[in-house]
Amino acid sequence: xxxxxxxxxxxxxxxxxxxxxxxxxxxxxxxxxxxxxxxxxxxxxxxxxxxxxxxxxxxxxxxxxxxxxxxxxxxxxxxxxxxxxxxxxxxxxxxxxxxxxxxxxxxxxxxxxxxxxxxxxxxxxxxxxxxxxxxxxxxxxxxxxxxxxxxxxxxxxxxxxxxxxxxxxxxxxxxxxxxxxxxxxxxxxxxxxxxxxxxxxxxxxxxxxxxxxxxxxxxxxxxxxxxxxxxxxxxxxxxxxxxxxxxxxxxxxxxxxxxxxxxxxxxxxxx
Numbered sequence: 308x309x310x311x312x313x314x315x316x317x318x319x320x321x322x323x324x325x326x327x328x329x330x331x332x333x334x335x336x337x338x339x340x341x342x343x344x345x346x347x348x349x350x351x352x353x354x355x356x357x358x359x360x361x362x363x364x365x366x367x368x369x370x371x372x373x374x375x376x377x378x379x380x381x382x383x384x385x386x387x388x389x390x391x392x393x394x395x396x397x398x399x400x401x402x403x404x405x406x407x408x409x410x411x412x413x414x415x416x417x418x419x420x421x422x423x424x425x426x427x428x429x430x431x432x433x434x435x436x437x438x439x440x441x442x443x444x445x446x447x448x449x450x451x452x453x454x455x456x457x458x459x460x461x462x463x464x465x466x467x468x469x470x471x472x473x474x475x476x477x478x479x480x481x482x483x484x485x486x487x488x489x490x491x492x493x494x495x496x497x498x499x500x501x502x503x504x505x506x507x508x509x510x511x512x513x514x515x516x517x518x519x520x521x522x523x524x525x526x527x528x529x530x531x532x533x534x535x536x537x538x539x540x541x542x543x544x545x546x547x548x549x550x551x552x553x554x555x556x557x558x559x560x561x562x563x564x565x566x567x568x569x570x571x572x573x574x575x576x577x578x
Contacts, residue, residue: 330422331430338434342400350442353396357388357446361453364510375512376543385454386540387509389446390471390533397439397472398479398500401431402492405483414576424571428480428563435476436469443468456540463548464539470555471532475500477562484569484576503529513545528558 342349365381375383408414417427450456458464482495507529513521524530525546535551538544544551570576 327422327426330420331426334417334422334427334430335433335437338400338404338431339437341404342434342438349396349400349438350445353392353442354446354449357392358449358453360388361385361450376514378541378543379455381454382456382541383512383537383543384510385450385456386537387533389443389450390467390536391504391509392446393439393443393468394471394475394504394529394532395496395500396442397435398475398482398496400435400438401476401479402483402486402495403479403489404431404434405480406486406489406492409483409486409575410488418573418576424567427570428477428566431480432473432476432563432566435479436472439472439476440468443472458540459542460539462539463535463552466552467532467535467539467555470552470559471536473559474528474532474555474562477559477566480566481562481569484566484574487575503527504533507533508545509533528554531555 361381361384364384374380405414408417422430447456478500482492486492486495506524507527508524513524513530516524531546531551531554534544534546535548535555538548538551
């Protein structure tokens, strides 16, 4: 516990108020600095990967699928790739940071200072959101040189960019708390994050799916983040944009509550 000296030389616990802003900012800044130090790996690499996806699918399917819902295929595809890049990197940021801290034994440097559960979760999640948004913005700018990107609704665009980054950053936090080694995180990435992202309408409209796959797609929360972001970009969506916003908000609240519960009990953090 931090202390501060009194005039008589004795020590008393230092009071931070309702929120320890210094601790919250320090932990958040540490998370941002951590991924910016390896910018080529954390930002440039996913940007190049997204451009490769755009090139491959456009060249492979550009003639067979010229338009989707009246939108050129490349313009339909780009928002989905941008959202997927944001989400995957937000997940990677929080999960890798926590697993690294646990394996190196310096997680104690995070859980011992006077930081509350809410501050702990907020700092890590905001760090992941920041990486996701930076990757998304960089990918958007890079793709704009090859695809016509417009903004149909800035509100929906920003809401779903933040919502997608927050959802995957929180899921990454949960994964990092649960995982004991990087193999566990890789398993979640390979068997949960990647399949859900690829089967969420990133490369196609779910309206083309036959039953029961069309109905099943509506139970995939990744679908709503991609569909909502695409609506903000091109004005086309496969579901009601308001429903997508409600689903994103609900999923984020549930994940945040679960993360707060795991941190408050010290699950796999204090043992």
